[in-house]
């Protein structure tokens with residue numbers, strides 16, 4: 001069974017075609033600058049050449065058609081006809097309270113995804129566009145929506161309720177939702193496998209640290225708390241997002257600098273986080289190098305980040321009562337030995353200790369715990385696309 005997995009943004013579209021009989025990737029690629037001019041990079045995994053060229057992509061339907069053409073072409077293809085694509089899985093950012101798991105896309109489901117647009121005004125419209133483009137081009141294959149928020153729908157009300165007048169929840173559904181759910185779910189399952197126990201029997205704290213970062217407390221396979229909130233700006237300081245902030249800081253700066261709310265939100269989303277603190281970069285590789293050369297603000301940005309992660313892990317140890325393992329994943333979690341080390345060093349109180357030699361590993365699934373650690377520490381490369389493909393296979397096969 002071949003499954004096409006799609007992650008549609010407002011001007012981009014990432015895809016992977018999986019052969020789910022053996023969970024291998026047949027081809028993957030990225031359409032960029034959709035609606036502007038257009039570029040397609042298509043990488044087949046069967047030895048055929050990579051296609052990497054500017055092509056006109058006026059809208060998402062044209063982009064999907066271009067992807068299908070490449071997947072089925074003699075020169076760059078991996079299947080012989082569109083009929084060999086059995087189902088399509090779409091990443092959808094926000095499922096609100098409607099969706100606690102992935103679902104077959106129907107007219108009703110599309111309506112519910114549309115209803116969530118106010119909660120994710122940048123992301124859900126792009127995801128909807130991707131689904132509509134597929135319907136137009138591929139027609140009648142089953143399509144499945146996999147939501148970033150779904151995994152966190154198991155949080156108890158004490159974890160998702162904000163201390164504001166309750167009418168805002170009742171009337172507008174203002175609450176913590178959490179994101180990166182597909183990644184937290186994937187690494188949780190892998191961590192349980194590494195522990196050699198059923199996921200129901202283990203408590204895990206997963207640290208997804210990339211351009212966006214979030215932490216999740218997972219009890220018996222279910223999310224019970226997570227650091228992102230109503231939107232992905234909350235929780236940890238990130239590449240350019242501020243993370244948790246005393247809301248009065250906004251009022252203070254807006255009055256001082258005469259900013260309106262849109263300008264203020266731009267500062268908090270695009271100019272804050274480790275970029276804001278360091279004044280130089282949102283990229284942890286740059287910060288690591290700068291800090292090593294004595295750049296104090298880069299060092300401070302890294303300190304603020306790792307302290308925030310460690311504090312949140314500490315809080316989630318309380319939420320869980322007992323912790324079997326912590327997991328590091330995504331760009332920073334999988335690659336930065338120094339960030340993992342700085343976090344682990346602050347978690348000695350929980351019994352976390354890592355082995356410096358094992359911690360040198362990059363991008364592999366590995367146990368980096370020290371011999372005397374009471375809590376295991378794992379690096380687990382995330383694979384959100386595989387989760388999408390698995391969910392799509394399961395739902396489309398029903």
Ligand code: ADP
Nearest residue numbers: 209210211212282283284285330331332335336
């Ligand atoms: P996204 O959230 O966009 O999927 P990623 O998970 O790819 O992002 O993570 C991107 C982040 O990973 C960047 O901040 C980048 O600096 C960081 N990163 C990648 N490689 C390394 C590395 N070797 N050392 C430190 N940070 C790294």
